[in-house]
Amino acid sequence: MTRVSVGTIDVYLVAPEAAGWRVLTLQRSLGTRCPTAWESVHGHIEAGETPEQAAVREVREETGLTVRRLYNVTVQPFYLHRLATVELAVVFAAFVDRSEAVSLGEEHMRHEWLAPEEALERFVWPRERAALRDVLHLLGTGDAGPVEDVLRVF
Numbered sequence: 001m002t003r004v005s006v007g008t009i010d011v012y013l014v015a016p017e018a019a020g021w022r023v024l025t026l027q028r029s030l031g032t033r034c035p036t037a038w039e040s041v042h043g044h045i046e047a048g049e050t051p052e053q054a055a056v057r058e059v060r061e062e063t064g065l066t067v068r069r070l071y072n073v074t075v076q077p078f079y080l081h082r083l084a085t086v087e088l089a090v091v092f093a094a095f096v097d098r099s100e101a102v103s104l105g106e107e108h109m110r111h112e113w114l115a116p117e118e119a120l121e122r123f124v125w126p127r128e129r130a131a132l133r134d135v136l137h138l139l140g141t142g143d144a145g146p147v148e149d150v151l152r153v154f
Helices: 051-063 116-122 126-139 145-151
Strands: 003-015 022-028 041-044 069-080 085-095 108-114
Touching: 003 051, 003 069, 003 126, 022 051, 022 116, 041 051, 051 069, 051 085, 069 126, 069 145, 085 126, 108 116, 116 126, 126 145
Parallel strands: 003 085
Antiparallel strands: 003 022, 003 041, 022 108, 069 085
């Protein structure tokens, strides 16, 4: 029987700069799932964690960066056929300081800070492009405007 699980998070790291936003893209290592694919921060929610706690932890583990502001953006479903599970990924946008050094975990072999339009082209999954478009639409002014009170986690 197929089950539904809220078990993963995706985090889009944004560095707002005077010349325009930069979005962090990560290239997967050769010994991992989807080798060489470019993606956002992605990870599992551990037992006892909330999705937002998992998001902050995964950003730290995968990039070494500190989340300055965190927004919930959407939920993305995908199917894991080997587990017969419809997985729901809670999607966040994290504002970070690009002057901090990126320290990649073993899952990734490269990173690049790209303009949003370039990041949209770089991400392999259509759902990642859709989620980044949501981030840009909702937070493009630097905050969530009239929906700040429901989207901003901290």
